[in-house]
Amino acid sequence: MVKIIYLIILTTLCGCRLACMDRETGMPRQSQTMKDAVNNKVFQFEMGCNVKTIKLYNGKVLTIKNAWVENNWEYECFNNKPVIKIDTSLHLIIDYNNKEFDNLNYCVFMNNNDYGCCLGGVLVYKYLKQDTLVFNIKGTKESFLNNTNSELIETIKFYKTYTRQ
Numbered sequence: 001m002v003k004i005i006y007l008i009i010l011t012t013l014c015g016c017r018l019a020c021m022d023r024e025t026g027m028p029r030q031s032q033t034m035k036d037a038v039n040n041k042v043f044q045f046e047m048g049c050n051v052k053t054i055k056l057y058n059g060k061v062l063t064i065k066n067a068w069v070e071n072n073w074e075y076e077c078f079n080n081k082p083v084i085k086i087d088t089s090l091h092l093i094i095d096y097n098n099k100e101f102d103n104l105n106y107c108v109f110m111n112n113n114d115y116g117c118c119l120g121g122v123l124v125y126k127y128l129k130q131d132t133l134v135f136n137i138k139g140t141k142e143s144f145l146n147n148t149n150s151e152l153i154e155t156i157k158f159y160k161t162y163t164r165q
Helices: 002-015 017-021 034-039
Strands: 043-049 054-056 061-078 081-095 106-110 115-118 123-127 130-140 153-158
Touching: 017 034, 034 043, 034 061, 054 153, 115 123
Parallel strands: none
Antiparallel strands: 043 061, 043 153, 054 061, 061 081, 081 123, 106 115, 106 130, 130 153
């Protein structure tokens, strides 16, 4: 009987925090769309770019939908409800047709290969208040994991545009 009472108490205590736990509080986040960034009140401004479509080795086309700068943010638990906690640091998000890329053949590098993200997920880069950013898309005919020789496919320049809200 005592075990059942402990189980009920434990379940009740844990159940009270489920709304916050489901949001994975404390983990850095990024908005999935520019509209989400505006709704979350983290949107700063849109970034334009000189190239919108890039043909890759495998015949697929990388299409850049849009890019924007937003504040870093995370969910925080307040009164047992998830709320957005906004940071003063910024990041650039590049929204592209990422559902088509499920391999590691291509990576997008910022600042002379200092920091790169492979295609297949959200492209997020630390934003240090530059008006123009240069990215190199490099690729291999095999995976980056198996091949260290990558070739430059395209150079993209992103530039700061007027705020759009």
